[in-house]
Amino acid sequence: MTQDPRPCPSLSAVQDRIAAAARLARRDPAGVMLIAISKTHPADAIRPLLDAGHRVFGENRVQETEDKWPALRADYRHVALHLVGQLQSNKAEAAVALFDAIHSVDRPSLVAALARAVAKTGRRPELFVQVNIGDEPQKGGCAIADLPALLASMRNAELRVAGLMAVPPAGVEAAPYFALLAKFRRDHGLDGLSMGMSDDLETAVMLGASHVRVGSALFGGRS
Template sequence: MTETATPLEECEAAIAKACKISGRKREAVTLIAVSKTHPVDTILPLLEQGQRVFGENRVQEAQDKWPGLREAYPDVELHLIGQLQSNKADDAVALFDCIHSLDRPSLVKALGKAMEKAGKQVPCFVQVNIGAEEQKGGCPIADVPRLIASARAAGIPVAGLMCIPPADIEPAPFFALLDKLARDNDLGGRSMGMSSDFETAIMLGATHIRVGTALFGQRG
C-alpha cells in the first residue's frame, strides 16, 4: 500500500491477501467496522469511503448515534457485537440487522418473543465461550448444540457461531475449534477475528471479522 492509503484501504488489502492465501473469495468475508465508543464524526469518513457494515457494543449508544446516520446512508447494516441484556431484546431487534451475542436460554426466550412481536427475524450468532473463561460471556462449548436447537425452536435464525479467544494466547487453535464446532452443527457463519488477528481468523474460516482499532485507532 502507498503512504497515502487510508486505514480502510490497508485493512481491505490485508483481507484480500488473507483470502488469496487461503483460497477464498474476498466476498466470503464481511468486514464489520467496530464503531463502539467512536463519535459520528469519526464514523462518517468510513461511510464516505463506502464501508457499510458496522458493529456496536451497546444498545443505548447505537440508539443515540445511528438513526441520523441511517437516514443519510439507508444501506448501512448494523450488528450488535456486545453482550445483550434480556430486557433490551425489544430495542435490539428494532435497531440491529444481526446480533452476535446470543449466549443463554433466557436471551433465547427474550429474543424469540421480541422477534415475534416485531414481525422481524434478526439473524443471530451463538457466542461460544471458546476459552472457558469465567469472566467472559458465551455459551459453554458442551451446551452449544442445545442452545442452537432452542434458538431455532424459538424462531430465531441462527447465522453461525461467534467467539473472542483468550487474550495474549495464540488465537489460531481457538479459531480452528470454532470452525469445527460450526461444521459439526451445520452452520455457515463464523464471527471471529479482530484487529490483531483477523488475517489468521480468515485463513481458519472466518466469515465475519470485527475490526475496530485498525480502522479507527485506539478508542477514546
Template sequence: MRAKDGAMQDVVTGLQETRAAIARAARDFGRRPEDVTLIAVSKTKPTEVILPALEAGQVDFGENYVQEAKAKWPDLRERFPHARLHMIGPLQSNKAKEAVALFDTIHSLDRESLAKELSREIARSGRAPRLIVQVNTGAEPQKGGVLPPDVDAFLTSCRVTYGLEIEGLMCIPPADEPPSPHFALLAKIAKRNGLPILSMGMSADYEAAIQLGATHVRVGSAIFGARDYGTT
C-alpha cells in the first residue's frame, strides 16, 4: 500500500510541477497562464494511475486510441463528469462514430475521408466535438497530418464541402529537429486562417510552444512517468 500511495503522490507532484512550469512560462512570455490548457496525456496508463490526477482537479486528458479510451473513460466519467477527453492520436475513418461519441476534442483530422465520416456522424448524432487539423510540419512520411502547403485548401474543403467547424491546428515536430520553427510555422498558418487553437508542445518542448502561442500543450511523461506500452 505504501508503494501505491507513493506512486499516486508522484502523479500529483508531477501534475503540480507541470502546472507551475506552464504558468511560469506563460508569464515569462507575456501571456496569461489561464490561456494555456494542459492536456494530461493518459494514453497507456491504467485508471488507477489516472485517478490521482482527476482527484487533483485535472480536467483535460489525451488518449491515442479509441478502443483504449473506451475501456477506461466511461467509468471514470461517471465519477468525474467534468473531465474532457482529447483524441490526440491517428484516427481511422471507421472509428469516427465511436470517436464522436467519446471525445470532446479531436486533434488529428488530416484527410478528406475522415472529414467526410466525421461530418456524417456529427449530423447523425447531433454531438459535435471540437475539431483540430493535424499538420505534418516536417513532411515526415511516417506521420499523419496535412502538409503545410495543402492546409488552406483542406480547411476550405472541411468547411465548405463537409460543413465542419475547424477551431485550430496541431503539430508534432520531428524529434531530431529544433521544435520552434515548426511551432512558428503552425502559428503562421493558424493566423492566416483565423484559427484560435494551437495544439503544440509536449513534455520536452512545451515552454517553446507557449512562447510561440500554444493554447493547448500535451504533457504525459512529466506527469505520469515513462509510458508503459504493455498496458495497451
C-alpha cells in the first residue's frame, strides 16, 4: 500500500517521549527502535500505525502471527516482525521463517533448535537473550549465572546474537535492573539492549536501550 503517511496521535506521542528522553541522555533518537507491541490486537487496530509509516511490530505467539500478518504484509511493504513472547523449541523453525528478530532466547535447547532452523531455512533473525534480571521464578529468561555459557553456545552455533532483553520486576523502580542489563551488555561486547515498555521507556532510553517494546501507550489496554 503506497500513500502519504497519515497522522497517528498515539504513535506521535510515543515517538516524542523517546526523542525527549534521548536528548536528555545526549543520544540520537534514531538510535532507539520502537517496537509496537501488537499482540492480541486485530488488524484494524494495527493499520493506523502502518498508515502513519511505522513498520516495526512485536508479537507474542507464532500462531497469531501466522494468522494475522500475511494479509497486512501484502498491503504494507518493509514490515519487520519481532517475537517478544516465550518460544517453544518445536516452534523454532516457524519462528525463524516468520520473524526478523526473536527477543526470548533463554536456554540451550532453544539455541540448538534455532541453529537447526537457521541451517534449514537460510534465514538469520536477530536474536536477543532474555535475562531473568530479577531472579523471578515465574518469569522466563536465563539465570544471570548462565548468561556467559548461553552466549558462548549461540556464538559457537554462528547465530546472529543481537543483544540482551529483560523485563524488570513489577512494582519497583526499573532503573537498577536496566543499569545491570546495560552492564552485562558491555561486559559481553553486545550492541542491542531490548528494555523498556509504556510506563518506563524514558528510564530505559536514558540507560541505553536500543529497542523499546511499547503496547498500551500505542493501542490502549487489551480486552
